[in-house]
Amino acid sequence: MNASDRRLEVDRVSKRYGDTVALREMTFDVRSGEIFGFVGSNGAGKTTTMRIVLGVLAADAGEVRWDGEQVTLRTRSRIGYMPEERGLYPRMRVGEQLEYLARLHGLSAAEAARATREWTERLGVAARIGDEVQKLSLGNQQRVQLAAALVHDPVILVLDEPFSGLDPVAVDVMSEVLRDKAAAGVPVIFSSHQLDLVERLCDRVGIVRSGAMVACGSVDELRTGGGELLVVEAPGAASGWAAELPGVTSHRVEGGRTVLELAPGADDQAVLAAALATGPVREFARRRPSLTELFRHVVSEQEDAS
Known part of the structure; x- marks a missing residue:
């Protein structure tokens, strides 16, 4: 060696x-x-x-x-x-x-x-x-x-x-x-x-x-395996507006933005339509999870499985 x-x-x-x-x-x-x-x-x-x-x-x-x-x-x-x-x-x-x-x-x-x-x-x-x-x-x-x-x-x-x-x-x-x-x-x-x-x-x-x-x-491998997140800024949306949308597996609010995790194959356009129904949408973008988000997901997933 x-x-x-x-x-x-x-x-x-x-x-x-x-x-x-x-x-x-x-x-x-x-x-x-x-x-x-x-x-x-x-x-x-x-x-x-x-x-x-x-x-x-x-x-x-x-x-x-x-x-x-x-x-x-x-x-x-x-x-x-x-x-x-x-x-x-x-x-x-x-x-x-x-x-x-x-x-x-x-x-x-x-x-x-x-x-x-x-x-x-x-x-x-x-x-x-x-x-x-x-x-x-x-x-x-x-x-x-x-x-x-x-x-x-x-x-x-x-x-x-x-x-x-x-x-x-x-x-x-x-x-x-x-x-x-x-x-x-x-x-x-x-x-x-x-x-x-x-x-x-x-x-x-x-x-x-x-x-x-x-x-x-x-980090790149782990983030890729963690799927993508959808970040939405809709100032007129009420709290929890995305919680019941089809394909949304989790949501949280960070700094006025709603961060959504979508199930594989979920329709992001349906999310956009729901956001637009609340008023103007200032941001609508996909991004990879950070290590902090990935850590939270992996640990909670393991806890749910135990």
Whole structure:
């Protein structure tokens, strides 16, 4: 397997806590140079999956592989992990902490100092290198947490809600870092509830529900599979005017516009006629669903089927 084919594979991983099933045959891969978005509701199994990849938790069944081989302690030492909960020592100074973590991953003292300078500068916290972590803002703590995941030059990045608490400038900085690591061939997997950011940043996305992968693919593939939406702006229409129209499977109002989902083969001209019957129609257009809309549809569809 050459470098461009290297991938992190999660293969039919299951985990149970007593009667509670946390993961059920979770399966996906993250390819070399790819940014993979891992999305799902709270409790869907994202963090459990990441902890199994890291070896923090043991799977009841299934396997995690890197480059075709089962992940070992040696492999895990080359993974950069950013937990959702702060994983830093609050009373330790930023620079000392990053150098300490780099040394734990096998870097020499000089290499650790150099990497600490590089990543604190890159992430905009070099001026705080002598401060205790607990004295930083939450956003700067998040930047230091990312530096801790990067300081040992990992071959895989696993990030749990890395954008939480960041301002727009910090989001841009972190996004650029993830793109650069992916461009260098590092597989990047991150979870996030900010689906607009996932849509903009990720090469592929996996949607998780109740411990299982329920949809996986590029954003374009997922959006195409989600069908089309019809957006109608009819200022004179009463609330719920489209709810009973034939072929309309769902409707909601967003910013004065009615967003409709039509069943396959439904007649959009009948919808237009109904809208015109209420008065002027300022907008009538088809569009693909956003990742947020797709996520809502996939999760609700799975709930209805369960």
